[in-house]
Amino acid sequence: QCVSVCPVNALSGRNTQQPVLDALADPTKIVIAQTAPAVRTALGRDFGCEPGTLVTGKMVSALRQLGFDYVFDTDFAADLTIMEEGTELLQRLSKYLSGDEEVKIPMMTSCCPGWVSFVEQHFPELRDNLSTAKSPQQMFGAIAKSYFAEKLGVDRKDIIVVSIMPCLAKKYEACRPEFAEDGNPDVDISIYTRELARLIRYANINFNELPDSDFDHPLGESTGAGVIFGTTGGVIEAACRTAYELYTKKPLEKIEFKELRGLEGIRSGTINFDGVPVKIGIAHGLGNARKLVEEVKSGKSPYHVIEVMACPGGCIGGGGQPFHQGRIEVLRKRAAALYSEDESKPLRKSHENPYIQQLYKEYLGEPCGPKAHKLLHTHYFDRKEVINMFLETDKDK
């Protein structure tokens, strides 16, 4: 059973490391770590580094010293998310452009569980606008417990997946019953960046003296597109890199879509897909998101696709990150660190990741095909009733 039972972490606040330590101490289990893109840009802060210092290699070494059998990268799953979400966007757009009035446009991104819950609770009538693609955390768990388990020749129950996320909402997401098979969750434990720092200190690891090491393969290889998922605008920029090339069948002349970057609460841009102007809206922070969603609800949204991240700055400013005390400069430095890691990568488009190509060839078939749909897509619920029930109960007290 998933141990991250409390969406606000109240239950695990006192001793967050114990479930992870128990898993690592169990000789019958293969324990896998996955680390979200934004964690590497903030973890160092808890060990005295300057804001925005990238500590990817030391983080991997620390996880190995803690005893994880495999250290993988959620960025791999971010590339996978782009394959699925980018394909879904193209499918919706082509229906829309051919006059289909049923198709839900704008498509809204679905990789942030804080945002997904917001839609389910406050705008459930728009839940079909959400992409059905699971978040990178959940895609990783599904692939680790199917494809990778088969590669190892073990049962999914022999594997424990531990996520290191910037996020409190990821704990709740990992426990959603639809992300499990026969009661065995795709992601067993989800901890956040500060909890990892606590674990590292608890194990007396001298973080700053650690050598750099690389992620394991095959689920540790990622492109620059997967890296920029950690900042606002990054998901849609990554999606455009892939969707543009899949749609136009031409290589991008300019990989970076700088018009989609920045920290303004609401931004917009238009990307020309070979004569088709794709209009993009971006919001971070739920107050800003609400403004874009109200436009969708009233039928006045000018966009074809909308990216929303619930936290200020996106995951770089997530609630589980070392505290930034609202200092925008810290968020800027964290974002800059991710963009510089993207620039340093030899591959910067998700569809060029050779391990993603191998995964489709060996196992999944086509993006958005039947097997990919079964493993990598989800559905959403109307939770307004539940919220109203709570509000009514509260009023009666």
Ligand code: SF4
């Ligand atoms: Fe979690 Fe915040 Fe990132 Fe959303 S934006 S996935 S709530 S850290």
